Amino acid sequence: MLNFKKEIAKQIANVTNVNEKEIEKYIEIPKENTNGDYAFPCFKLAKELKKAPPVIANDIKEKIEIDEKIISKIEIVGGYINFYINKETLSKEVLKEFENNKEYGKSEIGKEKNIVIDYSAPNIAKPFHIGHLRSTVIGAALYNIYKYLGYNTIGINHLGDYGTQFGKLIEGYKLWGKEYNIENDPINELTKIYIRINDLCKEDEHVLEQCRYNFKLLEEGDSYCKEIWTKFRDLSLKEFQKVYDLLGSKFDSWNGEAFYSDKMQEIIEILNKTGKLVESQGARIIDLADKGINTPCIIEKSNGSTTYATRDLAAILYRARTYNFDKALYVTSYEQTLHFKQVFEVAKLLGLDEKYTNGLEHVPFGMVLLPTGKMSTREGNVVKLEDLLKEAIERAYEIIEEKNSELENKEEIAKKVGIGAVIFNDLANSRIKDEIFDWDTILNFQGDTGPYIQYTYVRTRSILEKATYISMIKDIDIKLLQDEYSLNIIKIIYNFEDTLIQVTNKEEPSILSRYLIDLAKAFSNFYNENKILGEEENLQNARIYITYMVSNILKIGMSLLGIQMPEKM
Protein backbone atom coordinates (compact mmCIF):
# COMPACT_ATOMS: atom_id res chain seq x y z
CA MET A 1 0.00 0.00 0.00
CA LEU A 2 1.09 3.54 -0.65
CA ASN A 3 2.94 4.93 2.36
CA PHE A 4 1.96 8.58 2.67
CA LYS A 5 4.40 9.30 5.44
CA LYS A 6 7.34 8.00 3.43
CA GLU A 7 6.30 10.02 0.39
CA ILE A 8 6.22 13.19 2.44
CA ALA A 9 9.55 12.39 4.07
CA LYS A 10 11.15 11.77 0.69
CA GLN A 11 10.01 15.15 -0.59
CA ILE A 12 11.15 17.07 2.47
CA ALA A 13 14.49 15.27 2.42
CA ASN A 14 14.96 16.32 -1.20
CA VAL A 15 14.59 20.02 -0.47
CA THR A 16 16.41 20.19 2.88
CA ASN A 17 19.34 17.80 2.45
CA VAL A 18 18.38 16.17 5.70
CA ASN A 19 18.33 12.39 5.90
CA GLU A 20 14.99 10.92 4.85
CA LYS A 21 14.84 8.49 7.76
CA GLU A 22 15.37 11.31 10.22
CA ILE A 23 12.64 13.39 8.60
CA GLU A 24 10.31 10.42 8.77
CA LYS A 25 10.92 10.16 12.49
CA TYR A 26 9.82 13.75 13.01
CA ILE A 27 6.63 13.50 11.00
CA GLU A 28 3.66 13.14 13.28
CA ILE A 29 -0.07 12.65 13.06
CA PRO A 30 -1.90 15.72 14.39
CA LYS A 31 -4.43 15.18 17.12
CA GLU A 32 -6.93 17.47 15.46
CA ASN A 33 -7.75 16.63 11.88
CA THR A 34 -8.25 20.33 11.24
CA ASN A 35 -4.43 20.33 11.28
CA GLY A 36 -4.18 17.91 8.41
CA ASP A 37 -3.33 14.23 8.24
CA TYR A 38 0.42 14.49 8.71
CA ALA A 39 2.49 17.31 10.12
CA PHE A 40 6.13 18.21 10.03
CA PRO A 41 7.37 20.39 12.89
CA CYS A 42 10.18 22.61 11.60
CA PHE A 43 11.53 23.53 15.05
CA LYS A 44 14.01 20.70 14.92
CA LEU A 45 15.62 22.02 11.77
CA ALA A 46 15.80 25.57 13.07
CA LYS A 47 19.20 25.18 14.70
CA GLU A 48 20.69 23.21 11.87
CA LEU A 49 19.53 25.59 9.15
CA LYS A 50 19.84 28.71 11.32
CA LYS A 51 16.46 30.03 10.28
CA ALA A 52 13.19 30.62 12.10
CA PRO A 53 10.77 27.68 11.93
CA PRO A 54 8.04 29.50 9.95
CA VAL A 55 10.66 30.58 7.39
CA ILE A 56 11.82 27.00 7.00
CA ALA A 57 8.23 25.88 6.67
CA ASN A 58 7.66 28.38 3.91
CA ASP A 59 10.83 27.40 2.09
CA ILE A 60 9.87 23.76 2.15
CA LYS A 61 6.37 24.49 1.00
CA GLU A 62 7.65 26.60 -1.91
CA LYS A 63 10.22 24.10 -3.10
CA ILE A 64 8.35 20.90 -2.55
CA GLU A 65 6.98 19.11 -5.60
CA ILE A 66 4.50 16.56 -4.53
CA ASP A 67 1.95 14.74 -6.61
CA GLU A 68 -1.55 16.06 -6.11
CA LYS A 69 -2.78 12.51 -6.15
CA ILE A 70 -0.89 11.97 -2.93
CA ILE A 71 -1.08 15.29 -1.12
CA SER A 72 -3.96 17.56 -1.93
CA LYS A 73 -3.10 20.53 0.25
CA ILE A 74 -0.18 21.91 2.27
CA GLU A 75 -0.72 24.51 4.96
CA ILE A 76 1.62 26.33 7.29
CA VAL A 77 0.53 26.95 10.85
CA GLY A 78 3.20 28.42 13.11
CA GLY A 79 6.27 26.28 12.70
CA TYR A 80 4.30 23.34 11.37
CA ILE A 81 3.74 22.20 7.83
CA ASN A 82 0.43 20.43 7.69
CA PHE A 83 -0.15 17.94 4.92
CA TYR A 84 -3.61 16.98 3.77
CA ILE A 85 -3.50 13.68 1.95
CA ASN A 86 -5.63 13.02 -1.09
CA LYS A 87 -8.59 11.20 0.40
CA GLU A 88 -9.69 9.61 -2.83
CA THR A 89 -6.25 8.07 -3.25
CA LEU A 90 -6.35 6.86 0.34
CA SER A 91 -9.75 5.26 -0.15
CA LYS A 92 -8.70 3.65 -3.39
CA GLU A 93 -5.52 2.27 -1.83
CA VAL A 94 -7.35 0.80 1.14
CA LEU A 95 -10.15 -0.77 -0.89
CA LYS A 96 -7.73 -2.18 -3.42
CA GLU A 97 -5.53 -3.69 -0.73
CA PHE A 98 -8.53 -5.14 0.99
CA GLU A 99 -9.89 -6.75 -2.14
CA ASN A 100 -6.50 -8.22 -3.06
CA ASN A 101 -5.79 -9.61 0.34
CA LYS A 102 -8.42 -11.73 2.01
CA GLU A 103 -6.43 -11.77 5.22
CA TYR A 104 -6.03 -8.04 5.43
CA GLY A 105 -2.94 -6.86 7.28
CA LYS A 106 -1.26 -10.24 7.07
CA SER A 107 2.36 -9.92 6.16
CA GLU A 108 5.66 -11.65 5.71
CA ILE A 109 7.88 -9.25 7.59
CA GLY A 110 8.66 -12.01 10.06
CA LYS A 111 9.57 -14.54 7.43
CA GLU A 112 12.25 -17.00 8.54
CA LYS A 113 12.37 -15.56 12.03
CA ASN A 114 11.62 -17.81 14.98
CA ILE A 115 9.90 -16.51 18.07
CA VAL A 116 9.56 -18.63 21.19
CA ILE A 117 6.86 -17.46 23.58
CA ASP A 118 6.80 -18.89 27.08
CA TYR A 119 3.44 -18.24 28.67
CA SER A 120 0.64 -19.45 30.95
CA ALA A 121 2.81 -21.88 32.98
CA PRO A 122 0.51 -22.74 35.88
CA ASN A 123 1.84 -24.70 38.84
CA ILE A 124 0.88 -28.32 39.13
CA ALA A 125 -1.27 -29.17 42.15
CA LYS A 126 -2.26 -25.57 42.67
CA PRO A 127 -5.48 -23.90 41.60
CA PHE A 128 -5.56 -22.21 38.20
CA HIS A 129 -6.65 -18.81 39.42
CA ILE A 130 -7.33 -15.41 37.90
CA GLY A 131 -3.68 -14.44 38.31
CA HIS A 132 -2.78 -16.98 35.61
CA LEU A 133 -5.21 -15.49 33.15
CA ARG A 134 -3.03 -12.59 32.14
CA SER A 135 -0.01 -14.65 31.17
CA THR A 136 -2.26 -16.99 29.24
CA VAL A 137 -4.12 -14.34 27.25
CA ILE A 138 -1.23 -11.90 26.73
CA GLY A 139 0.99 -14.75 25.56
CA ALA A 140 -1.68 -16.12 23.25
CA ALA A 141 -2.35 -12.69 21.71
CA LEU A 142 1.35 -12.12 21.03
CA TYR A 143 1.59 -15.61 19.62
CA ASN A 144 -1.28 -14.99 17.19
CA ILE A 145 -0.06 -11.57 16.13
CA TYR A 146 3.53 -12.63 15.50
CA LYS A 147 2.23 -15.51 13.48
CA TYR A 148 -0.02 -13.22 11.43
CA LEU A 149 3.00 -11.09 10.62
CA GLY A 150 4.75 -14.11 9.20
CA TYR A 151 6.97 -15.16 12.09
CA ASN A 152 7.46 -18.81 12.86
CA THR A 153 6.01 -18.86 16.34
CA ILE A 154 6.43 -21.49 19.06
CA GLY A 155 4.17 -21.37 22.11
CA ILE A 156 5.49 -23.09 25.20
CA ASN A 157 3.63 -23.89 28.38
CA HIS A 158 6.52 -24.07 30.82
CA LEU A 159 4.58 -25.91 33.52
CA GLY A 160 5.62 -25.44 37.13
CA ASP A 161 5.92 -29.14 37.68
CA TYR A 162 9.12 -29.35 39.68
CA GLY A 163 10.91 -27.97 42.68
CA THR A 164 10.69 -27.98 46.45
CA GLN A 165 6.93 -27.50 46.30
CA PHE A 166 6.79 -31.10 45.12
CA GLY A 167 8.98 -32.20 47.96
CA LYS A 168 6.41 -30.58 50.20
CA LEU A 169 3.48 -32.26 48.51
CA ILE A 170 5.16 -35.62 48.67
CA GLU A 171 5.81 -35.13 52.38
CA GLY A 172 2.22 -34.06 53.00
CA TYR A 173 0.90 -36.97 51.01
CA LYS A 174 3.08 -39.38 52.97
CA LEU A 175 1.84 -37.97 56.26
CA TRP A 176 -1.86 -37.51 55.58
CA GLY A 177 -2.62 -38.84 52.09
CA LYS A 178 -5.28 -41.21 53.33
CA GLU A 179 -7.32 -38.38 54.86
CA TYR A 180 -7.94 -36.73 51.48
CA ASN A 181 -9.94 -37.86 48.48
CA ILE A 182 -7.48 -36.81 45.83
CA GLU A 183 -8.98 -38.75 42.91
CA ASN A 184 -12.29 -37.01 43.30
CA ASP A 185 -11.26 -33.39 43.49
CA PRO A 186 -7.53 -33.38 42.92
CA ILE A 187 -6.55 -29.73 42.95
CA ASN A 188 -8.67 -28.71 45.90
CA GLU A 189 -7.54 -31.66 47.97
CA LEU A 190 -3.89 -31.22 47.02
CA THR A 191 -4.16 -27.54 47.85
CA LYS A 192 -5.39 -28.45 51.32
CA ILE A 193 -2.39 -30.71 51.78
CA TYR A 194 -0.09 -28.00 50.44
CA ILE A 195 -1.43 -25.41 52.86
CA ARG A 196 -1.17 -27.82 55.77
CA ILE A 197 2.41 -28.90 55.02
CA ASN A 198 3.45 -25.28 54.58
CA ASP A 199 2.13 -24.45 58.00
CA LEU A 200 4.02 -27.36 59.44
CA CYS A 201 7.22 -26.29 57.67
CA LYS A 202 6.94 -22.87 59.25
CA GLU A 203 6.74 -24.44 62.68
CA ASP A 204 9.31 -27.14 62.19
CA GLU A 205 12.57 -26.60 60.32
CA HIS A 206 13.18 -30.37 60.19
CA VAL A 207 10.04 -30.94 58.16
CA LEU A 208 11.18 -28.30 55.66
CA GLU A 209 14.52 -30.07 55.39
CA GLN A 210 12.71 -33.33 54.74
CA CYS A 211 10.70 -31.65 51.96
CA ARG A 212 13.86 -30.37 50.31
CA TYR A 213 15.29 -33.84 50.63
CA ASN A 214 12.20 -35.31 48.94
CA PHE A 215 12.78 -33.02 45.98
CA LYS A 216 16.38 -34.17 45.84
CA LEU A 217 15.15 -37.78 45.77
CA LEU A 218 12.76 -36.87 42.98
CA GLU A 219 15.60 -35.37 40.99
CA GLU A 220 17.66 -38.49 41.55
CA GLY A 221 14.86 -40.62 40.15
CA ASP A 222 13.53 -42.20 43.33
CA SER A 223 10.67 -44.43 42.19
CA TYR A 224 8.21 -43.67 44.99
CA CYS A 225 8.59 -39.90 44.59
CA LYS A 226 8.38 -40.17 40.84
CA GLU A 227 5.21 -42.21 41.01
CA ILE A 228 3.49 -39.61 43.18
CA TRP A 229 4.79 -36.81 40.99
CA THR A 230 3.39 -38.45 37.83
CA LYS A 231 0.04 -38.97 39.47
CA PHE A 232 -0.28 -35.36 40.67
CA ARG A 233 0.85 -34.02 37.34
CA ASP A 234 -1.65 -36.02 35.32
CA LEU A 235 -4.54 -35.11 37.60
CA SER A 236 -3.64 -31.42 37.45
CA LEU A 237 -3.32 -31.32 33.69
CA LYS A 238 -6.79 -32.76 33.35
CA GLU A 239 -8.12 -29.91 35.47
CA PHE A 240 -6.15 -27.25 33.59
CA GLN A 241 -7.44 -28.54 30.31
CA LYS A 242 -10.98 -27.55 31.31
CA VAL A 243 -9.87 -23.92 31.55
CA TYR A 244 -7.82 -24.10 28.35
CA ASP A 245 -10.84 -25.51 26.55
CA LEU A 246 -12.96 -22.60 27.70
CA LEU A 247 -10.31 -20.07 26.68
CA GLY A 248 -9.40 -21.85 23.47
CA SER A 249 -5.73 -21.98 24.46
CA LYS A 250 -3.32 -24.15 22.52
CA PHE A 251 0.39 -24.76 22.95
CA ASP A 252 3.07 -26.21 20.72
CA SER A 253 4.98 -27.58 23.67
CA TRP A 254 4.07 -28.63 27.19
CA ASN A 255 7.64 -29.12 28.31
CA GLY A 256 7.66 -27.88 31.89
CA GLU A 257 10.45 -27.57 34.36
CA ALA A 258 10.72 -31.31 34.93
CA PHE A 259 11.52 -31.77 31.26
CA TYR A 260 14.89 -30.18 31.96
CA SER A 261 15.79 -32.47 34.85
CA ASP A 262 18.35 -34.35 32.76
CA LYS A 263 19.60 -31.22 30.99
CA MET A 264 20.98 -29.31 33.94
CA GLN A 265 24.19 -31.23 34.39
CA GLU A 266 25.46 -29.74 31.16
CA ILE A 267 24.67 -26.22 32.40
CA ILE A 268 26.63 -26.83 35.56
CA GLU A 269 29.56 -28.20 33.57
CA ILE A 270 29.63 -25.24 31.22
CA LEU A 271 29.43 -22.79 34.08
CA ASN A 272 32.14 -24.69 35.92
CA LYS A 273 34.51 -24.21 33.01
CA THR A 274 33.99 -20.45 33.08
CA GLY A 275 35.38 -20.43 36.59
CA LYS A 276 32.57 -18.15 37.68
CA LEU A 277 30.58 -20.82 39.47
CA VAL A 278 31.71 -20.43 43.06
CA GLU A 279 30.79 -21.86 46.41
CA SER A 280 29.07 -19.62 48.91
CA GLN A 281 27.37 -20.63 52.14
CA GLY A 282 27.36 -24.23 50.95
CA ALA A 283 25.56 -23.46 47.69
CA ARG A 284 27.05 -22.89 44.25
CA ILE A 285 26.36 -19.51 42.81
CA ILE A 286 27.24 -17.00 40.12
CA ASP A 287 28.02 -13.63 41.58
CA LEU A 288 26.52 -10.79 39.54
CA ALA A 289 27.57 -7.81 41.62
CA ASP A 290 29.84 -6.55 38.82
CA LYS A 291 26.78 -6.53 36.54
CA GLY A 292 24.91 -4.30 38.93
CA ILE A 293 22.81 -7.13 40.33
CA ASN A 294 23.33 -7.45 44.06
CA THR A 295 21.72 -10.84 44.46
CA PRO A 296 23.72 -13.80 43.23
CA CYS A 297 22.13 -16.44 41.06
CA ILE A 298 21.93 -19.80 42.83
CA ILE A 299 22.72 -22.64 40.47
CA GLU A 300 22.91 -25.47 42.96
CA LYS A 301 21.49 -25.51 46.48
CA SER A 302 23.59 -26.61 49.44
CA ASN A 303 21.96 -30.05 49.38
CA GLY A 304 22.91 -30.50 45.74
CA SER A 305 19.48 -30.00 44.17
CA THR A 306 18.80 -27.45 41.45
CA THR A 307 16.79 -24.25 41.32
CA TYR A 308 14.30 -22.57 39.07
CA ALA A 309 17.16 -20.54 37.60
CA THR A 310 19.14 -23.64 36.62
CA ARG A 311 16.11 -25.03 34.85
CA ASP A 312 15.53 -21.77 33.01
CA LEU A 313 19.13 -21.80 31.87
CA ALA A 314 18.76 -25.35 30.63
CA ALA A 315 15.60 -24.24 28.83
CA ILE A 316 17.47 -21.40 27.11
CA LEU A 317 20.12 -23.79 25.84
CA TYR A 318 17.54 -26.32 24.73
CA ARG A 319 15.37 -23.74 22.99
CA ALA A 320 18.32 -22.17 21.22
CA ARG A 321 19.29 -25.58 19.85
CA THR A 322 15.80 -26.84 19.13
CA TYR A 323 14.10 -23.72 17.80
CA ASN A 324 17.02 -21.52 16.74
CA PHE A 325 15.09 -18.58 18.12
CA ASP A 326 15.59 -14.97 17.11
CA LYS A 327 13.55 -13.86 20.08
CA ALA A 328 12.44 -15.66 23.21
CA LEU A 329 9.68 -13.98 25.20
CA TYR A 330 8.82 -14.78 28.81
CA VAL A 331 5.35 -13.63 29.74
CA THR A 332 5.24 -13.56 33.54
CA SER A 333 4.26 -11.14 36.26
CA TYR A 334 6.72 -8.40 37.19
CA GLU A 335 7.45 -10.21 40.45
CA GLN A 336 9.97 -12.19 38.42
CA THR A 337 11.85 -9.25 36.95
CA LEU A 338 14.95 -9.82 39.05
CA HIS A 339 14.94 -13.53 38.35
CA PHE A 340 15.05 -12.99 34.59
CA LYS A 341 17.65 -10.28 34.90
CA GLN A 342 19.85 -12.80 36.68
CA VAL A 343 19.13 -15.66 34.32
CA PHE A 344 19.68 -13.57 31.18
CA GLU A 345 22.98 -12.36 32.59
CA VAL A 346 24.15 -15.86 33.46
CA ALA A 347 22.99 -17.07 30.03
CA LYS A 348 25.78 -14.96 28.52
CA LEU A 349 28.23 -17.41 30.12
CA LEU A 350 26.81 -20.42 28.29
CA GLY A 351 28.85 -19.79 25.17
CA LEU A 352 25.80 -19.19 22.99
CA ASP A 353 25.84 -16.96 19.95
CA GLU A 354 24.88 -13.37 20.76
CA LYS A 355 21.84 -13.78 18.56
CA TYR A 356 20.30 -15.87 21.32
CA THR A 357 21.31 -13.92 24.38
CA ASN A 358 20.21 -10.68 22.73
CA GLY A 359 16.88 -12.23 21.86
CA LEU A 360 15.92 -13.00 25.45
CA GLU A 361 13.18 -10.70 26.65
CA HIS A 362 11.06 -10.64 29.76
CA VAL A 363 7.52 -9.38 29.10
CA PRO A 364 6.27 -8.47 32.56
CA PHE A 365 2.70 -7.67 33.50
CA GLY A 366 0.97 -6.26 36.57
CA MET A 367 -0.65 -8.35 39.25
CA VAL A 368 -4.26 -9.18 39.83
CA LEU A 369 -5.09 -8.14 43.37
CA LEU A 370 -8.17 -8.76 45.42
CA PRO A 371 -9.72 -5.75 47.14
CA THR A 372 -8.28 -7.27 50.33
CA GLY A 373 -4.78 -7.58 48.83
CA LYS A 374 -2.65 -10.22 47.23
CA MET A 375 -4.03 -13.66 46.41
CA SER A 376 -2.24 -16.57 47.97
CA THR A 377 -2.75 -20.27 47.47
CA ARG A 378 -1.33 -20.81 50.92
CA GLU A 379 -3.84 -18.46 52.49
CA GLY A 380 -6.58 -20.04 50.44
CA ASN A 381 -7.98 -16.72 49.17
CA VAL A 382 -7.97 -17.13 45.42
CA VAL A 383 -10.62 -16.67 42.75
CA LYS A 384 -10.48 -19.67 40.47
CA LEU A 385 -10.39 -18.96 36.79
CA GLU A 386 -12.93 -21.63 36.00
CA ASP A 387 -15.38 -19.98 38.41
CA LEU A 388 -14.84 -16.59 36.82
CA LEU A 389 -15.38 -17.92 33.31
CA LYS A 390 -18.50 -19.81 34.33
CA GLU A 391 -19.91 -16.73 36.02
CA ALA A 392 -19.15 -14.67 32.91
CA ILE A 393 -20.99 -17.15 30.71
CA GLU A 394 -23.93 -17.17 33.09
CA ARG A 395 -24.22 -13.39 33.15
CA ALA A 396 -24.01 -13.22 29.38
CA TYR A 397 -26.77 -15.80 29.18
CA GLU A 398 -29.02 -13.76 31.44
CA ILE A 399 -28.56 -10.69 29.27
CA ILE A 400 -29.35 -12.65 26.14
CA GLU A 401 -32.53 -13.92 27.80
CA GLU A 402 -33.48 -10.37 28.59
CA LYS A 403 -32.65 -8.77 25.24
CA ASN A 404 -32.99 -11.48 22.64
CA SER A 405 -34.65 -14.55 24.10
CA GLU A 406 -35.65 -15.88 20.66
CA LEU A 407 -32.01 -16.47 19.73
CA GLU A 408 -30.83 -19.93 18.73
CA ASN A 409 -27.77 -21.51 20.35
CA LYS A 410 -27.97 -19.25 23.36
CA GLU A 411 -25.44 -21.29 25.35
CA GLU A 412 -22.84 -21.13 22.64
CA ILE A 413 -23.29 -17.39 22.18
CA ALA A 414 -23.21 -16.75 25.92
CA LYS A 415 -19.90 -18.56 26.00
CA LYS A 416 -18.41 -16.38 23.28
CA VAL A 417 -19.69 -13.18 24.83
CA GLY A 418 -18.87 -14.00 28.44
CA ILE A 419 -15.39 -15.27 27.78
CA GLY A 420 -14.79 -12.54 25.22
CA ALA A 421 -15.57 -9.98 27.91
CA VAL A 422 -13.09 -11.53 30.34
CA ILE A 423 -10.27 -11.86 27.82
CA PHE A 424 -10.78 -8.39 26.39
CA ASN A 425 -10.85 -6.87 29.84
CA ASP A 426 -7.43 -8.33 30.51
CA LEU A 427 -6.00 -7.17 27.20
CA ALA A 428 -7.47 -3.67 27.15
CA ASN A 429 -5.01 -1.91 29.46
CA SER A 430 -1.23 -1.62 29.46
CA ARG A 431 0.05 -4.92 30.71
CA ILE A 432 2.29 -3.40 33.39
CA LYS A 433 -0.60 -1.99 35.39
CA ASP A 434 -1.95 -3.84 38.39
CA GLU A 435 -5.57 -4.80 38.30
CA ILE A 436 -7.88 -4.89 41.28
CA PHE A 437 -10.24 -7.75 40.76
CA ASP A 438 -13.86 -6.72 40.69
CA TRP A 439 -16.65 -8.88 39.33
CA ASP A 440 -18.67 -5.96 38.00
CA THR A 441 -15.73 -4.42 36.14
CA ILE A 442 -14.69 -7.63 34.47
CA LEU A 443 -18.23 -8.67 33.67
CA ASN A 444 -19.35 -5.31 32.37
CA PHE A 445 -20.63 -5.61 28.81
CA GLN A 446 -21.04 -1.95 27.97
CA GLY A 447 -18.66 0.78 26.85
CA ASP A 448 -15.08 -0.11 25.93
CA THR A 449 -15.50 -3.85 26.25
CA GLY A 450 -15.27 -7.04 24.24
CA PRO A 451 -19.05 -7.35 23.92
CA TYR A 452 -19.21 -3.82 22.48
CA ILE A 453 -16.95 -4.93 19.63
CA GLN A 454 -18.89 -8.16 19.25
CA TYR A 455 -22.15 -6.22 19.15
CA THR A 456 -20.80 -3.89 16.46
CA TYR A 457 -19.71 -6.94 14.49
CA VAL A 458 -23.14 -8.52 14.85
CA ARG A 459 -24.70 -5.38 13.40
CA THR A 460 -22.38 -5.50 10.41
CA ARG A 461 -23.29 -9.16 9.88
CA SER A 462 -26.95 -8.38 10.10
CA ILE A 463 -26.66 -5.69 7.42
CA LEU A 464 -24.55 -7.87 5.14
CA GLU A 465 -27.01 -10.69 5.46
CA LYS A 466 -29.85 -8.41 4.44
CA ALA A 467 -27.85 -6.89 1.61
CA THR A 468 -27.14 -10.37 0.15
CA TYR A 469 -24.32 -9.06 -2.07
CA ILE A 470 -21.00 -7.25 -2.03
CA SER A 471 -19.84 -5.28 -5.07
CA MET A 472 -16.46 -5.51 -6.69
CA ILE A 473 -14.43 -2.39 -6.01
CA LYS A 474 -14.23 -1.56 -9.70
CA ASP A 475 -17.97 -0.94 -9.47
CA ILE A 476 -17.70 1.32 -6.47
CA ASP A 477 -17.67 5.08 -6.82
CA ILE A 478 -14.95 6.22 -4.42
CA LYS A 479 -16.30 9.76 -4.46
CA LEU A 480 -19.28 8.56 -2.47
CA LEU A 481 -17.01 7.64 0.43
CA GLN A 482 -15.60 11.08 1.05
CA ASP A 483 -17.87 12.03 3.95
CA GLU A 484 -16.43 12.46 7.44
CA TYR A 485 -17.70 9.15 8.82
CA SER A 486 -16.62 6.95 5.91
CA LEU A 487 -13.21 8.57 5.75
CA ASN A 488 -12.69 8.11 9.45
CA ILE A 489 -13.23 4.38 9.04
CA ILE A 490 -10.97 4.18 6.00
CA LYS A 491 -8.18 5.97 7.82
CA ILE A 492 -8.39 3.53 10.71
CA ILE A 493 -8.39 0.54 8.37
CA TYR A 494 -5.33 2.00 6.63
CA ASN A 495 -3.46 1.77 9.96
CA PHE A 496 -4.22 -1.88 10.71
CA GLU A 497 -0.91 -3.44 9.75
CA ASP A 498 1.00 -0.63 11.38
CA THR A 499 -0.94 -1.30 14.58
CA LEU A 500 0.04 -4.97 14.53
CA ILE A 501 3.69 -4.04 14.08
CA GLN A 502 3.46 -1.66 17.02
CA VAL A 503 2.10 -4.50 19.13
CA THR A 504 5.17 -6.59 18.37
CA ASN A 505 7.56 -3.68 18.89
CA LYS A 506 6.26 -3.16 22.39
CA GLU A 507 4.96 -6.64 23.17
CA GLU A 508 1.74 -4.84 24.03
CA PRO A 509 -1.54 -6.41 22.84
CA SER A 510 -3.58 -3.56 24.35
CA ILE A 511 -2.57 -1.45 21.34
CA LEU A 512 -4.67 -3.77 19.20
CA SER A 513 -7.54 -3.84 21.71
CA ARG A 514 -7.77 -0.08 21.62
CA TYR A 515 -7.50 0.00 17.88
CA LEU A 516 -10.51 -2.33 17.62
CA ILE A 517 -12.49 -0.12 19.99
CA ASP A 518 -11.69 2.87 17.77
CA LEU A 519 -12.77 0.99 14.68
CA ALA A 520 -16.02 -0.21 16.28
CA LYS A 521 -16.73 3.30 17.50
CA ALA A 522 -16.08 4.77 14.06
CA PHE A 523 -18.49 2.28 12.57
CA SER A 524 -21.16 3.02 15.19
CA ASN A 525 -20.94 6.70 14.27
CA PHE A 526 -21.12 5.90 10.58
CA TYR A 527 -24.05 3.59 11.18
CA ASN A 528 -25.87 6.16 13.24
CA GLU A 529 -25.44 8.96 10.76
CA ASN A 530 -25.94 7.08 7.51
CA LYS A 531 -28.50 4.86 5.98
CA ILE A 532 -26.74 1.89 4.42
CA LEU A 533 -29.49 -0.21 2.83
CA GLY A 534 -32.21 1.32 0.74
CA GLU A 535 -30.05 4.18 -0.52
CA GLU A 536 -29.53 4.99 -4.17
CA GLU A 537 -27.73 1.99 -5.69
CA ASN A 538 -24.21 3.41 -6.04
CA LEU A 539 -24.24 4.84 -2.57
CA GLN A 540 -25.60 1.61 -1.13
CA ASN A 541 -22.86 -0.40 -2.86
CA ALA A 542 -20.20 1.84 -1.44
CA ARG A 543 -21.59 1.75 2.08
CA ILE A 544 -22.07 -1.99 2.03
CA TYR A 545 -18.42 -2.29 1.11
CA ILE A 546 -17.37 -0.18 4.09
CA THR A 547 -19.53 -2.38 6.31
CA TYR A 548 -17.94 -5.44 4.80
CA MET A 549 -14.42 -4.22 5.48
CA VAL A 550 -15.20 -3.26 9.07
CA SER A 551 -16.87 -6.59 9.66
CA ASN A 552 -13.82 -8.51 8.48
CA ILE A 553 -11.25 -6.49 10.31
CA LEU A 554 -13.13 -6.63 13.58
CA LYS A 555 -13.25 -10.38 13.26
CA ILE A 556 -9.60 -10.74 12.31
CA GLY A 557 -8.52 -8.41 15.10
CA MET A 558 -10.55 -10.15 17.76
CA SER A 559 -9.37 -13.56 16.69
CA LEU A 560 -5.79 -12.29 17.02
CA LEU A 561 -6.66 -11.41 20.60
CA GLY A 562 -7.99 -14.93 21.05
CA ILE A 563 -11.64 -13.88 21.13
CA GLN A 564 -14.39 -15.52 19.12
CA MET A 565 -17.15 -13.57 17.42
CA PRO A 566 -20.80 -14.55 17.52
CA GLU A 567 -22.78 -13.94 14.31
CA LYS A 568 -25.81 -12.97 16.36
CA MET A 569 -26.18 -12.08 20.01
Add this chain to the structure above:
RNA sequence: GCACCAGUAGCUUAGUUGGAUAGAGUGUUCGGCUACGAACCGGAAGGUCGGGGGUUCGAAUCCCUCCUGGUGCACCA
Protein backbone atom coordinates in the same frame (compact mmCIF):
# COMPACT_ATOMS: atom_id res chain seq x y z
C1' G B 1 18.17 -0.16 53.65
C1' C B 2 19.05 -1.03 48.23
C1' A B 3 16.82 -1.85 43.32
C1' C B 4 12.78 -1.82 39.89
C1' C B 5 7.65 -0.36 38.54
C1' A B 6 3.47 2.83 39.01
C1' G B 7 0.92 7.79 40.30
C1' U B 8 -3.40 11.70 34.51
C1' A B 9 -11.42 13.64 35.81
C1' G B 10 -15.35 10.55 41.59
C1' C B 11 -13.68 5.42 39.50
C1' U B 12 -10.92 2.55 35.33
C1' U B 13 -7.55 4.62 32.09
C1' A B 14 -5.14 6.50 26.56
C1' G B 15 -1.51 9.73 25.21
C1' U B 16 3.88 7.73 19.29
C1' U B 17 10.33 9.84 19.22
C1' G B 18 9.39 15.86 23.73
C1' G B 19 5.01 19.22 19.68
C1' A B 20 -0.49 22.47 18.36
C1' U B 21 -6.70 23.10 22.57
C1' A B 22 -4.41 16.32 27.58
C1' G B 23 -8.37 12.01 24.67
C1' A B 24 -11.73 7.72 26.12
C1' G B 25 -14.87 4.53 29.03
C1' U B 26 -17.65 4.40 33.51
C1' G B 27 -20.55 7.02 37.06
C1' U B 28 -23.77 11.78 37.37
C1' U B 29 -27.11 14.57 34.20
C1' C B 30 -30.07 15.96 29.62
C1' G B 31 -31.61 14.08 24.89
C1' G B 32 -32.36 10.24 20.64
C1' C B 33 -35.57 3.79 18.64
C1' U B 34 -42.43 3.71 12.33
C1' A B 35 -33.53 3.60 8.65
C1' C B 36 -30.50 -1.36 8.55
C1' G B 37 -30.07 -4.64 16.28
C1' A B 38 -30.70 1.07 21.93
C1' A B 39 -25.17 -4.46 24.60
C1' C B 40 -26.04 1.73 20.48
C1' C B 41 -25.59 7.23 19.43
C1' G B 42 -25.33 12.60 20.77
C1' G B 43 -24.89 16.87 24.49
C1' A B 44 -23.36 18.86 29.50
C1' A B 45 -20.62 18.95 33.89
C1' G B 46 -15.95 16.85 35.66
C1' G B 47 -8.17 17.94 35.06
C1' U B 48 -2.78 22.15 39.43
C1' C B 49 -1.12 15.24 34.45
C1' G B 50 1.40 13.25 42.87
C1' G B 51 4.54 18.05 44.84
C1' G B 52 8.85 21.12 43.84
C1' G B 53 13.06 22.41 40.87
C1' G B 54 15.74 22.01 36.07
C1' U B 55 16.81 21.20 30.53
C1' U B 56 14.19 23.09 25.99
C1' C B 57 11.49 27.51 21.19
C1' G B 58 8.10 23.73 23.48
C1' A B 59 7.46 18.81 29.05
C1' A B 60 2.13 14.31 31.12
C1' U B 61 6.60 12.62 28.29
C1' C B 62 13.69 13.90 29.50
C1' C B 63 17.00 15.04 34.23
C1' C B 64 17.26 15.97 39.74
C1' U B 65 14.66 15.78 44.35
C1' C B 66 10.75 14.75 47.61
C1' C B 67 5.84 12.27 48.66
C1' U B 68 2.45 8.00 48.06
C1' G B 69 1.45 2.89 46.58
C1' G B 70 3.26 -1.81 44.77
C1' U B 71 7.03 -5.54 43.81
C1' G B 72 11.76 -7.84 44.43
C1' C B 73 16.21 -8.54 47.27
C1' A B 74 20.27 -16.75 48.92
C1' C B 75 18.92 -22.02 48.72
C1' C B 76 9.91 -20.80 46.70
C1' A B 77 8.78 -20.81 41.67
